[in-house]
Every structure is written in C-alpha cells, then in structure tokens.
Amino acid sequence: MRTRFTIFAALTVPLIIAAPAAAHAPLDFTEDATSVACEAVTSEAGTVRLTASVSSPSGPAGFLLFWAAPTDPAFAPPTLVSLGMDASVEADGSLVATYDMFIPGDLGITAGEPVFVGTAELTTKLSPIGPAQVIDEITRNGNSQFRIQGTSQALAVVGSLTIPIGGTFELAGCMGEREVLAFFATQPDADVSTIDRTRVECFWVTDDGFVALEAQADEDDVFAQVLVIDGSGAYFGLGVPSLSPDGIDAIVALDSAGSAEISADFTSFERIKFKDKSENHWVMVTLNLLSVDGTISIDTPGGQQAIAMDDASCLADSRKVISLTTTPGR
Numbered sequence: 196m197r198t199r200f201t202i203f204a205a206l207t208v209p210l211i212i213a214a215p216a217a218a219h220a221p222l223d224f225t226e227d228a229t230s231v232a233c234e235a236v237t238s239e240a241g242t243v244r245l246t247a248s249v250s251s252p253s254g255p256a257g258f259l260l261f262w263a264a265p266t267d268p269a270f271a272p273p274t275l276v277s278l279g280m281d282a283s284v285e286a287d288g289s290l291v292a293t294y295d296m297f298i299p300g301d302l303g304i305t306a307g308e309p310v311f312v313g314t315a316e317l318t319t320k321l322s323p324i325g326p327a328q329v330i331d332e333i334t335r336n337g338n339s340q341f342r343i344q345g346t347s348q349a350l351a352v353v354g355s356l357t358i359p360i361g362g363t364f365e366l367a368g369c370m371g372e373r374e375v376l377a378f379f380a381t382q383p384d385a386d387v388s389t390i391d392r393t394r395v396e397c398f399w400v401t402d403d404g405f406v407a408l409e410a411q412a413d414e415d416d417v418f419a420q421v422l423v424i425d426g427s428g429a430y431f432g433l434g435v436p437s438l439s440p441d442g443i444d445a446i447v448a449l450d451s452a453g454s455a456e457i458s459a460d461f462t463s464f465e466r467i468k469f470k471d472k473s474e475n476h477w478v479m480v481t482l483n484l485l486s487v488d489g490t491i492s493i494d495t496p497g498g499q500q501a502i503a504m505d506d507a508s509c510l511a512d513s514r515k516v517i518s519l520t521t522t523p524g525r
Contacts, residue, residue: 202522205344221380224252224377225251226375227375228249229249229376231246231352231370232245232370233245234238235268236364236366236368236369238363240485242264243361243390245258245260245294245317246258247280248422249282255282255283255405256280256314258277259276259358260273260277263361263525270408273298273299275361278295278297278309280295289315289354290321291319292316294317296358297312309475313360315357327346328346328348328349329345330347330374340381341378341449343376344379345375348372350373352509353372357360389443389515389518390516391414392411392412393411393513394514395487396510397509397510399486410443410445412439417435419434419447420436423449423455427496428452431449432450439513439515440461440485452495453493453496457489457504462482463486464484467483476518476520480516481514486511487506490502
C-alpha cells in the first residue's frame, strides 16, 4: 500500500505543477435573507399557497397561488396565479409583499392569454422562536474550499393576505426564517480532486431464489446492501461494513426478519495504471483488481445458508483517481 501510494504521488507531481494553484481572488460575500412560506391557508373563499423572501444580494422573490372554493388544490389547477411580485423588510423586521394576480391563461392550465385581475397584498409581523441556530459548514473537494458561517433564526408569523376576488385570509400555519450567512469559496485555476474507493459486487443463484451483495467505501459513503429472495419471501438490508482493499466484514439486518453476515479477504491479483490528457484535463488512475475469498451467511424465515464468496461469484476492486482540471482566465 505504501509503495503504491508513493509511486502514484510521484507520477502526479508534474500534473500538480502544470498549473497555478489559485490565481483568482476568492468569492467572499454576506447574505441577509428574510422569508415567509405558507403551505395551505384556508378561508370560506378558498385556499392560498405562498412564499415571499427578501435577500440583500438578490432582492425579492416568491409566488402566490389561489384556489377558489370548493376547488381542491390536490386535484385542480389554481384559480389565480402571481406573475410578478415585490417585497420588502420593514424597520421592525416584518415582511410585506405585493403580487400581480392573473387568471392563468395559456400557462398550460387553461386556454387563452393570462388576465390581470388586481394586486394581492401580504402584511406580516415576525418574531423569533427560540435561539438562533449557528451555522458553520466547510466543504472541500481537492484544492477547492467552500465555507458558510452565520445564523438561522426561526420566526413566528402573524398577519393577513388580501386577494382580488378572494377576500382576506388570516395567516395561520406559516413559517418564517431569517438567515445571515457569510459565504467564502476559493476559485483556483486548477481544480484537483481525488477518489479513493473500494467496491465489491456478488451474485448467487440458489435452489429457491438468489442473493445479491453490493458494498462500497470511499470518502463520501460507506455501505453494504443485501437482497435475498428465497421460498419464504424477499428480504433487503442496508448496513455499514468494515471495507478496505484487505477485505470486508459486516452484519446486515434483513427487513427485521433475518440477517446476512459477510466476511471475506481480498488479495490483489492485477494492478492497472493509466493516465489520460485532454486540452484542460488530466486524470491518472490506479486500479487494483481484487480476488475474493470468504463467506456470506444468510438467515431468513426460509432457513439458513452459507455461500462461498469467490471470484466466480464476486467482482472486487480498489481504485485511486487523481484528476486535475485547469480553467485559465476564470
């Protein structure tokens, strides 16, 4: 393992030197956004669904839909839709908005042109619910980094909405939120990413059905899933294995009606290394094909069975990939 990594790293040095690491200034800005969302507010006149938000860098956004009674929103198109809106946050932190309301027209809902019927007005008063949630998230991919820091405050919403031909709705069941977030992202001329993954897939035909196994481990996810079909039924399970280029060990529960115990050793029998280059992309891959030697033991209401894990039934490999994409003049 150590020798393979050393050789691989040495071969990638020319790629990493081929382009500067970060020649452009990073993105760095702060967003202050207040939003209101109402999934379903009802009155004798009908049902409304709306969103409204105001963001410091991007301005107002949102929509309003109205279904006149007795129309059911689950099965019928809206009676009125908004085709344009404006919104602002008042000095006390509350949010107000207006919506230009139309009979839908030729939006794929009814025939003809949309017909303007008037302006809907939203007035809200917002107040904090509990403490603000602190947000501090970092995402890295190779030499790229993205970070979000700030707070998210849940808000209680009271207020009203007046709609042409729909009258006034008192807001109930609505959700509000204020987020103040600082964003930071690097903009390298050369994006370097890596993949280090081990994977095994097996399939067996049994006397009364079949068994399938799939397992994978990399920097993003580790899982093992088993599907068993036998004379007593079908059973599926998902678990977290110990999986590496040396082997796999796992116990996976099957739909609360059984289990699968997996244990196998891996041995590398062939190593493949290749690289590819295009105008602005380099990739180098080291692929180790793995021989499998072990057992999967199945226990279901249909009985117990131990099945050999070998090269006739399983395919396994470990791979290490380094890719570099240059974006001159970004």
